[in-house]
Amino acid sequence: MSFGVRYAEAVATRGRLCAGIDPHAALLTEWGLPVSVDGLRVFAQSCVAGIAPVAAVVKPQVAFFEQFGSAGFAVLEETIAGCRAAGAIVLADAKRGDIGSTMAAYTTAWLDDASRLCSDAVTVSPYLGFGSLDPTVAVARASNRGLFVLARTSNPDGEALQNASVVGGGTVAQAIVDAAASVNAESSGTVGVVVGATREHGLDLSALGGPILSPGLGAQGATAADLARIFDGADVSWLLPAASRSILRSGPDVAGLRAAVESTRDEVEKALR
Numbered sequence: 001m002s003f004g005v006r007y008a009e010a011v012a013t014r015g016r017l018c019a020g021i022d023p024h025a026a027l028l029t030e031w032g033l034p035v036s037v038d039g040l041r042v043f044a045q046s047c048v049a050g051i052a053p054v055a056a057v058v059k060p061q062v063a064f065f066e067q068f069g070s071a072g073f074a075v076l077e078e079t080i081a082g083c084r085a086a087g088a089i090v091l092a093d094a095k096r097g098d099i100g101s102t103m104a105a106y107t108t109a110w111l112d113d114a115s116r117l118c119s120d121a122v123t124v125s126p127y128l129g130f131g132s133l134d135p136t137v138a139v140a141r142a143s144n145r146g147l148f149v150l151a152r153t154s155n156p157d158g159e160a161l162q163n164a165s166v167v168g169g170g171t172v173a174q175a176i177v178d179a180a181a182s183v184n185a186e187s188s189g190t191v192g193v194v195v196g197a198t199r200e201h202g203l204d205l206s207a208l209g210g211p212i213l214s215p216g217l218g219a220q221g222a223t224a225a226d227l228a229r230i231f232d233g234a235d236v237s238w239l240l241p242a243a244s245r246s247i248l249r250s251g252p253d254v255a256g257l258r259a260a261v262e263s264t265r266d267e268v269e270k271a272l273r
């Protein structure tokens, strides 16, 4: 079953929401946990118990595990396995990007069954050229996994680069969306794009044929109503709004985390109806 089909089944069953696992030091402290690998492990276990059984997609932010070195990566491996066992699609937010030969190694780390970090999809950066992502596209296609390419990010700093013009016309962000659409024309849903919910994106997403990860909901200020406005006219069946801190602030209680996922998802679904 292709990634697009797996994705469609997951959101049809659980609703459109990507819940992030972002163990910020401030959140560990709010949860009464030490800012250490032990604290990280307890935090992640609560997320696996409270979030992974209800969210269609769970997105561990790799940076918050990586900052603890190999011990942090071990916790990430356990977290990925736990989320997948709970039936969630796991999107590793690693934002990898390099020349093609190095991308092949990153792809092995994040999308190959032999790796303990293997996830259902990974975020990647296209700023070494969309073609540098070819090894990731090839493995994703062959293994029914996915990649999400940064196009128009939620942070204000992205504007100057992503809205710059490319040779031949159009913006950098639109060129990335168009390149993703070309891949999806042959394998529907393999390549998603990242388009923030925090501002107008100015993109034509009509030919994309893949998921649109839209971070910025909650802590970065975007609301469900903003999503409906910003993506008015787009095929919102592919829209995957994402929130991390606004959900995680309902922890450490597992039932509280679950309720936060459900209420955020219901709000999003209502606004996009």
Ligand SMILES: O=c1ccn([C@@H]2O[C@H](COP(=O)(O)O)[C@@H](O)[C@H]2O)c(=O)[nH]1
Residues within 6 Å of the ligand: 020, 022, 061, 093, 152, 153, 154, 155, 194, 195, 196, 215, 216, 217, 218, 219, 220, 242, 243, 244, 245, 246
């Ligand atoms: O454009 C982007 C791309 C990725 N992110 C990531 O999403 C979460 C957002 O967390 P919140 O707590 O909901 O703000 C975080 O992991 C970012 O690295 C993004 O925000 N914007």
